[in-house]
Amino acid sequence: MASGAMGPSGGAGLSQLFLISAVLTTGVLGDRFSILRASPSVHFRDAGPLPGGRIPDVVSLSMGFSVEEDLLWPGLAIGSLFHRPRANFLVTVRGVEELVLPKSEISYIVENRLYMVGKANTIFEDLPVTLRQMRNCLFQEDSVLRFLPPNSLNKNNEVDLLFLSELQVLHDISALLSRHKHLAKDRSPDLYSLELAGLEEIIKRYGQDSQQFRDAAQILASVIQKFADEVFSIYSGNALIELLTVKEFDASLVRKTRSILESPSISNPGSPYGLAYRYNYNYAVVFNIVLWLMIGLALAVIVIAYNLWNMDPGYDSIIYRMTSQRIKME
Template sequence: MFGFMISIWTLLALAVIGSDAAGEFKILHSPPSLKFLEADQTYESLLKEIFSASLGLSIEEESEWKGLHVIDPFNTPEAVVEVYIDGIASLGIHAGTDMKTYPLIVDEYEPDTFRGVKHRINTRFSNGGNKIVHIKLSDDNALNVFKGVFDGVPSPAYPEQSLVFLKNSVEEDRHFLNELGTLKTFIGKVQSGAIIPDNIIDFYTFRFRNLHALSDLYGPISLQTKEAKKLLGDALRDLCKAFVKAYDRSVLLTAVTTDVAHTRRAARSLGLKGPDDPTPPSGTSKPVWPFPWIQAPLGWEKHPYLYSKADGSPDYDWIQKNEGGELRSGKGEFSNDFTAIFNIFLWMSILLTFSLLAVLYACMDMDPGRDSIIYRMTSHRGMKKDN
């Protein structure tokens, strides 16, 4: 009974995670040693197994997914490149139509792909030398983190004249274009010969986050979102060409899109030193209180950027300490995942209620004389009397 309840609870938790989530796993380029076949959907938690098998590494979790066929296990690709795009279910036709695409089941909040593949590469190649790169394109210091692989250069601004619907004056547009400019900088470094094959397997992950906020602002089928997807699709094709040339086709390039529930605010570096520097970035529009379930403190418009953390969640400590705002949730229990938390408690309560009813029904239908050995051993009717 206990094991059954645990199984039900696990399924409910996974259902909450993926209830409103969708995604795609797209093959941008595969070397001749690998063949991707027609197959059903796959799980996000299995991507590390797919990448490991592609690189010739041992896998830890068996799967019935039949989409990958390793034709030549002695000539596996030298590198795997993953572009992870947060907040959208698909790039559609903007990523190209002549490539394999698999529906993706999102079964975890935060992907564990990079950590899993990195651990397996480090375990097999104890001497190091592998290029294992995880680049968050929204990070202002992304270009300076991996100086051993890419020379640190400033991120160029995307040219305004090439845009039609997107504007640098809009915050969400600007963050998206900054990420796109950072990605193009990496593409330029690869094209210029920054990567030299050395017969040691490498793994790259580029994480793109701000397309989600832009899509939320304008709508998923708006002209601005379509232009953003087109620009990103063009950049992915350039990235593919650059890595294919750098590794002489011995590289697997993929794109992963997921529409897991995120916060509305764009992931960005605020550029503030702390409470003593309340000046918001220049060029921003009139601020709007982003947390409708919390009462807005008096005078918050003076420094709105101090009310949220880097991940977009409310900074309750700052609100209570500096403005004395009253939280409608009492002590700030609610987070941006309150919908998932509500579903977890709801279904857990229903499950426990029915379990309790089942136990009560079983007790009511019990025959003490037949079902209880204690009753039999202590009942005077079942004992012989001494004459």
């Protein structure tokens, strides 16, 4: 299981911002991006397939951050500018194209595979990372096994243990957040990225038609929905929780694509085609700074020139006053 938790630096230094990077791998069609719970300030609507490489941009825009390139995908509607979610949770499940959840607001087809990487927050350093640590957690009193229905999974099997351990980690994350509620009340937005690979290993071991897979898929759906409801409640409904399901991808099929619009001559001043420089998203900021600075300087020059033109040397000029007093004294 790969997990990442992010949050800009907050009061006690526990909320530390971590970078999520996305790597586009293949062009597999059929994966799903589902919205489990959404803050009232974020609105999603029906739309076509979502490019996997733009999922980080969807997350950024939903949190109120800017992106380098405009998002042309119409699924994310314009929301409130001054009321943005305080947290975003992205849970990635590998091995299935779609996971049937008890409830979800809306889902979209994903055109490309997305791989999220991140760095864990300091409050999650005590989470188990090895199979031995996970096995010990599963046999504790607050184990997630106490909440699971009867199933065909065997916790003594390594593959089943990996799957059950990921459920335990989800349970531990929500428990940690409930104990550190100050993270949900500070002014810094929090971003979390979690990747679950246990279900994919169960498919490889037992097959997609096995009873183990059916039980695991049903259990995972209920645990993820419970996790979404708990963290949504911790952030008082001001959070966004998404689920990304990825069937599979083959690294041998990866190839780099390039658009004809990405020619080096676009940013070349000596281009024989007379093309302009590529647009930079900082252009609007620099343009406004220069524009209003020049307007302010022009107005200042006009006001100063007007006052100098209408100044009476006999009353307004300090030079005239100093020289006139000296002449009278002599």
